[in-house]
Amino acid sequence: GENVGLHLPTLSVQEGDNSIINCAYSNSASDYFIWYKQESGKGPQFIIDIRSNMDKRQGQRVTVLLNKTVKHLSLQIAATQPGDSAVYFCAEMGNDYKLSFGAGTTVTVRA
Amino acid sequence: KAGVTQTPRYLIKTRGQQVTLSCSPISGHRSVSWYQQTPGQGLQFLFEYFSETQRNKGNFPGRFSGRQFSNSRSEMNVSTLELGDSALYLCASSLGGKGEAFFGQGTRLTVV
Numbered sequence: 638g639e640n641v642g643l644h645l646p647t648l649s650v651q652e653g654d655n656s657i658i659n660c661a662y663s664n665s666a667s668d669y670f671i672w673y674k675q676e677s678g679k680g681p682q683f684i685i686d687i688r689s690n691m692d693k694r695q696g697q698r699v700t701v702l703l704n705k706t707v708k709h710l711s712l713q714i715a716a717t718q719p720g721d722s723a724v725y726f727c728a729e730m731g732n733d734y735k736l737s738f739g740a741g742t743t744v745t746v747r748a
Numbered sequence: 749k750a751g752v753t754q755t756p757r758y759l760i761k762t763r764g765q766q767v768t769l770s771c772s773p774i775s776g777h778r779s780v781s782w783y784q785q786t787p788g789q790g791l792q793f794l795f796e797y798f799s800e801t802q803r804n805k806g807n808f809p810g811r812f813s814g815r816q817f818s819n820s821r822s823e824m825n826v827s828t829l830e831l832g833d834s835a836l837y838l839c840a841s842s843l844g845g846k847g848e849a850f851f852g853q854g855t856r857l858t859v860v
Contacts, residue, residue, distance in 0.1 A: 669846040680752075680838050680851035681791075688846070726791065730846055735804045736781065738791035 647743045650721075656714040660727030660739045665708065667729035671736070672701060672712045674723045681726060684712070714744075722746045750775065752841050752852035760858045766827040769855045773820050773841030779803075780822040781849065782814060785836040794837075797822055798844050829859045 650656045662670070668689035673681035685696045687703050687710075694701050700713040710727050724743050728736040753772040761767050773780050782794040793806040797816035814824040820841075826833055836856050842849040 671849065673851075680754075680853045681840075683848050683850055686848060728791075733804050734779070734781075734796055734798070734844075734846070735793050735806070736783075736840070736849060737793065738783075740790055 644740065645742060646740065647745070649745045649747060650717045651747050652717060652719060654717055656712075656717045656721070656744060658712045658714075658725050658727075658742045658744065660710040660712075660742075662708050662710060662727065662729040662737075662739070664729060664731055664737070666731040667737075668732075669730040670701070670703060670710055671728045671730075672699075672710075673726045673728060673738075674721075675726065675741075676723045684725075717744075717746050719746050719748065752839060752850055754837075754839055754852035754855050756855060757853065758856045758858075760860060761829050763829055763831060763859055765829050766825060767829060767857060768823050768825045769837055769839075769857075771822045771824075771839035771841075771852060773822070773839075774850060777841035777843055777850075778820055779842045779844040779849075780816055780820065781840045781842075782822070782824050783838045783840070784808075785838055785854070786834075791838070794824065826857075831859050833857065834859045 671686045672684040675681045687694045687701045698715045702711045724741045726741045727739045779798045781796040795805045800816045811827045816822045836854045838854045840849040840851045
């Protein structure tokens with residue numbers, strides 16, 4: 638069967654390949670979503686956000702896709718580089734202004 | 749523009765003591781949120797302040813408290829420290845609506 642939406646705690650990617658990181662969110666009332674990247678010893682770094690009135694948003698080498706029907710979020714990284722190795726978190730926010738974070742996916746880029 | 753600044757970066761305390769952590773948000777940001785990060789529980793929301801008012805609170809015991817000053821700087825306090833309070837404490841600042849929230853480097857608290 639399909640593994641769309643399957644959250645993997647780790648992801649190993651060949652340098653130059655595209656990466657796809659999946660996240661399932663829990664609250665149907667959430668209408669704002671953020672992807673963060675966290676490197677060892679640092680705080681989470683904002684990557685890209687998307688609001689619930691959109692289903693796709695692109696940044697520099699990154700694309701976020703939102704599927705509200707199945708409450709699924711994904712982050713695509715094009716041409717993955719060694720500097721992309723980190724833990725990636727998705728976060729959701731509703732009208733309570735509280736960011737709820739997913740478990741995180743550790744991405745390792747192979748040279 | 750300076751980022752979010754958290755002090756101190758590292759702290760070692762003894763069980764039963766209390767601790768105060770500080771967070772200076774990005775200039776112009778009025779919202780400060782606090783999170784606890786541990787390997788087992790991930791990133792958990794503690795509380796959020798906007799214009800000196802606590803707007804939301806997570807599921808932490810009353811030993812965890814915070815406040816925000818008129819210049820938007822925020823402090824969080826943990827009283828009667830327990831070993832399980834050892835964690836990375838992160839604060840994030842934003843303009844206050846649903847928009848980009850930027851994190852500081854965190855304060856690594858170790859309780860012995």
